[in-house]
Amino acid sequence: MRTLVSQRSDRFTESVIREMTRLCNQHGGVNLAQGFPDFPAPEAIKEEAARAIRADVNQYAITWGARRLRDAVVAKTERFTGLSYDPETEVTVCCGSTECMIATLLALVNPGEEVIVFEPFYENYGPDAILCGAVPRFVRLREPDWSYDPAELERAFSDRTKAIIVNTPNNPTGKVFTRAELDHIAALCRKWDVVAVTDEIYEHMIYDGAEHVSLAALDGMRGRTVTISGISKTYSVTGWRVGYCLADPALSGAIRKVHDFLTVGAPAPLQEAAATALALPDEYYRTLADGYRARRDFLLPALEAAGFRTFKPRGAYYVMTDISGFGFADDVAFARHLVAEGGVAAVPGSSFYSDPAAGRQRLRFHFARRRETLEAAVERLGGLKARAPIV
Numbered sequence: 001m002r003t004l005v006s007q008r009s010d011r012f013t014e015s016v017i018r019e020m021t022r023l024c025n026q027h028g029g030v031n032l033a034q035g036f037p038d039f040p041a042p043e044a045i046k047e048e049a050a051r052a053i054r055a056d057v058n059q060y061a062i063t064w065g066a067r068r069l070r071d072a073v074v075a076k077t078e079r080f081t082g083l084s085y086d087p088e089t090e091v092t093v094c095c096g097s098t099e100c101m102i103a104t105l106l107a108l109v110n111p112g113e114e115v116i117v118f119e120p121f122y123e124n125y126g127p128d129a130i131l132c133g134a135v136p137r138f139v140r141l142r143e144p145d146w147s148y149d150p151a152e153l154e155r156a157f158s159d160r161t162k163a164i165i166v167n168t169p170n171n172p173t174g175k176v177f178t179r180a181e182l183d184h185i186a187a188l189c190r191k192w193d194v195v196a197v198t199d200e201i202y203e204h205m206i207y208d209g210a211e212h213v214s215l216a217a218l219d220g221m222r223g224r225t226v227t228i229s230g231i232s233k234t235y236s237v238t239g240w241r242v243g244y245c246l247a248d249p250a251l252s253g254a255i256r257k258v259h260d261f262l263t264v265g266a267p268a269p270l271q272e273a274a275a276t277a278l279a280l281p282d283e284y285y286r287t288l289a290d291g292y293r294a295r296r297d298f299l300l301p302a303l304e305a306a307g308f309r310t311f312k313p314r315g316a317y318y319v320m321t322d323i324s325g326f327g328f329a330d331d332v333a334f335a336r337h338l339v340a341e342g343g344v345a346a347v348p349g350s351s352f353y354s355d356p357a358a359g360r361q362r363l364r365f366h367f368a369r370r371r372e373t374l375e376a377a378v379e380r381l382g383g384l385k386a387r388a389p390i391v
């Protein structure tokens with residue numbers, strides 16, 4: 001019988017993270033799996049969203065984004081990176097940075113061309129590569145600091161390489177790529193004539209004096225970098241679906257065409273509210289980072305006390321842990337045990353690796369939660385080790 005679904009859609013599975021969220025709801029657990037905040041978004045931006053709807057900003061915005069938002073993206077980018085972009089030709093607003101990434105890869109990569117991806121990686125990049133026919137080349141980030149082996153990265157570049165995806169600060173590891181690492185990546189991009197696609201969605205969650213460096217700001221990189229970010233994480237509005245890409249006019253032109261036919265545009269009233277968000281003062285970003293650092297500093301010692309080994313993140317709001325102390329052979333079985341017996345949901349490490357075996361003793365937690373929620377999770381984790389079956 002004819003197969004009704006495409007081979008393409010058959011080559012990847014449903015998101016493991018969303019499966020964990022479902023299990024968590026079934027067990028009434030505390031969800032430290034899917035990374036979204038359980039605290040309110042800033043009042044001023046909610047007000048602006050409501051105002052825009054009441055003012056009837058309810059029809060399609062210009063496909064590549066409302067002018068007010070593109071101006072705000074340009075102003076904020078200049079404020080934090082010193083880079084200037086033309087809102088008319090170099091900014092594209094999409095439905096979240098998720099759409100930015102797939103639109104960019106569809107616009108730039110031909111079937112069969114290679115895209116370098118650091119692993120462990122944010123789980124969307126695998127299906128993104130498959131959907132545009134790209135061949136992913138994985139380069140390993142190694143514990144405890146998640147640095148990469150420079151020789152391994154150099155071997156990954158070739159005439160077949162079209163793009164490299166760099167996610168800093170990184171999900172799932174919390175790694176913040178150093179300036180020296182980014183200089184090395186930039187040199188390889190220039191040498192092999194490769195485009196860098198950066199995912200900087202956690203750019204404002206940086207701890208312990210680490211520095212967020214935009215690859216586009218390095219020598220010779222502005223013209224060959226697509227910088228992707230969005231409002232989901234920085235302003236605690238993951239459901240609004242507003243993200244943006246910055247790239248020179250030739251790259252932006254191709255991205256805009258793909259974006260137009262994928263989704264036409266991001267929600268118009270929420271683009272108005274996003275413009276208000278991007279103009280928040282520097283103090284907002286400092287308070288945001290301080291709040292996340294405090295959550296990290298509460299959760300990590302508690303995870304250690306419960307029997308996890310933790311790899312301290314310097315950015316983003318995730319922590320990768322080593323579960324080998326619990327005696328489980330399999331991370332998925334452990335994650336199911338944790339949610340059913342412990343009432344806490346986390347994400348099996350194998351979902352972040354091309355070779356699942358590499359993540360069999362890893363589990364990722366996120367800490368975008370109110371203090372009370374984290375306290376409830378920590379209380380449930382107490383005694384977990386004693387309840388783990390000997391396997």
Ligand SMILES: Cc1ncc(COP(=O)(O)O)c(C=O)c1O
Nearest residue numbers: 096097098122171201230232243
């Ligand atoms: C690295 C990374 N990029 C992108 C996204 C999704 O961002 P958006 O809500 O803007 O689509 C996430 C969400 O978890 C993420 O971790």
